[in-house]
Amino acid sequence: MIKKCIGCGYYLQDKDKNGLGYVPDINRELCERCFRLKNYGNYQSVTLNNIDYKKIINNIPTTSLVVYVVSLLNFNLDFINDFNNYMIVLTKKDLLPKTVKDEKLLKYVKNKVNNCLDIEIVSANKNYSIDKLYNKIKEYGKNKDIYFVGMTNSGKSTLINTFIKNYTNETPKITTSIYPSTTLNKINLTIGDLKIIDTPGLLNTKSILNYLPLNEIKKITPKRELKPRSYQIKGSAKLLIENYLQINIQGSDNIVFFISNNLNIKRITRDNEILKNKYKHNLVLNSNNDIVIDDLCFIKFQKAIQVEVYTLHDINVTLRNNLI
Numbered sequence: 001m002i003k004k005c006i007g008c009g010y011y012l013q014d015k016d017k018n019g020l021g022y023v024p025d026i027n028r029e030l031c032e033r034c035f036r037l038k039n040y041g042n043y044q045s046v047t048l049n050n051i052d053y054k055k056i057i058n059n060i061p062t063t064s065l066v067v068y069v070v071s072l073l074n075f076n077l078d079f080i081n082d083f084n085n086y087m088i089v090l091t092k093k094d095l096l097p098k099t100v101k102d103e104k105l106l107k108y109v110k111n112k113v114n115n116c117l118d119i120e121i122v123s124a125n126k127n128y129s130i131d132k133l134y135n136k137i138k139e140y141g142k143n144k145d146i147y148f149v150g151m152t153n154s155g156k157s158t159l160i161n162t163f164i165k166n167y168t169n170e171t172p173k174i175t176t177s178i179y180p181s182t183t184l185n186k187i188n189l190t191i192g193d194l195k196i197i198d199t200p201g202l203l204n205t206k207s208i209l210n211y212l213p214l215n216e217i218k219k220i221t222p223k224r225e226l227k228p229r230s231y232q233i234k235g236s237a238k239l240l241i242e243n244y245l246q247i248n249i250q251g252s253d254n255i256v257f258f259i260s261n262n263l264n265i266k267r268i269t270r271d272n273e274i275l276k277n278k279y280k281h282n283l284v285l286n287s288n289n290d291i292v293i294d295d296l297c298f299i300k301f302q303k304a305i306q307v308e309v310y311t312l313h314d315i316n317v318t319l320r321n322n323l324i
């Protein structure tokens, strides 16, 4: 039988040192890439394509339960309508400010989806509502295959590891990391009576994560609760966020950034020379809109206002109703 790596799900092989799934000794259960990532934090990047992931998704038997995992930092529900028998898990709750009420998050999601069995808000890191989630999955997933799907990095593997830690005597073994494409193939596990299948996740090709070196990915990824950062705008303003982003605002408003505390935001008077010639996004906001920049930040506005956003890379800059 061909063995799979217990960390990423890729087929193990001892022939090609530079290939995925390589192990020096075929009797090992963890590939070199996972071994290095787990023990030394070294990440060997992989470009998975969404065609392969879509194949995995399309082959999920309709009799299965789908657990659709969404990071509360991203709120990406883009391909939720591909599923029938699914529940939604909003995770990484520990990163949102404590003032954010669950009811508001639930209302937001309920307006976006239909036919969803249930929605649960959790934090794997803080073990928040994990028992409740586990019981619901037991209820909806009885005698079914239970597939964890969602965007890459949304927190699927971490959740499953938390289940293993909480409800079995085994040590959690799935590799998790802040980088996209850590899980490379389906991973089948049994937890109690449950048959759980972890999957790699859909890659967001318009995410800033695809463009940044590893040390910058670390910098933009928040590790603890986001502290809202407010800026009073009177008439007009230009704000520069590191060297990734410039925001030009015409009008007056009190705007609030939800962004990693490690990133620098400063007021500038002249356009940044480099950003000015890169990607420009013209946005016309209604009152109470957020500007969302996938995997980087969201910015809460309150007034109907015009905003120009300049980005260094070809990334998504979108609007949604205020989340908070």
Ligand SMILES: Nc1nc2c(ncn2[C@@H]2O[C@H](COP(=O)(O)OP(=O)(O)O)[C@@H](O)[C@H]2O)c(=O)[nH]1
Pocket: 091, 092, 093, 094, 095, 122, 123, 124, 125, 126, 151, 152, 153, 154, 155, 156, 157, 158, 159, 175, 176, 177, 178, 179, 181, 182, 183, 200, 201, 223, 224
């Ligand atoms: N703060 C916080 N981080 C989380 C949580 N769950 C996952 N993460 C982090 O999110 C990143 C991606 O997690 P992972 O499980 O590998 O995502 P996957 O690609 O969906 O399997 C890792 O750095 C995790 O530590 C959570 O509940 N809170």
Ligand SMILES: [Mg+2]
Pocket: 156, 157, 158, 175, 176, 182, 183, 199, 200
């Ligand atoms: Mg994973």
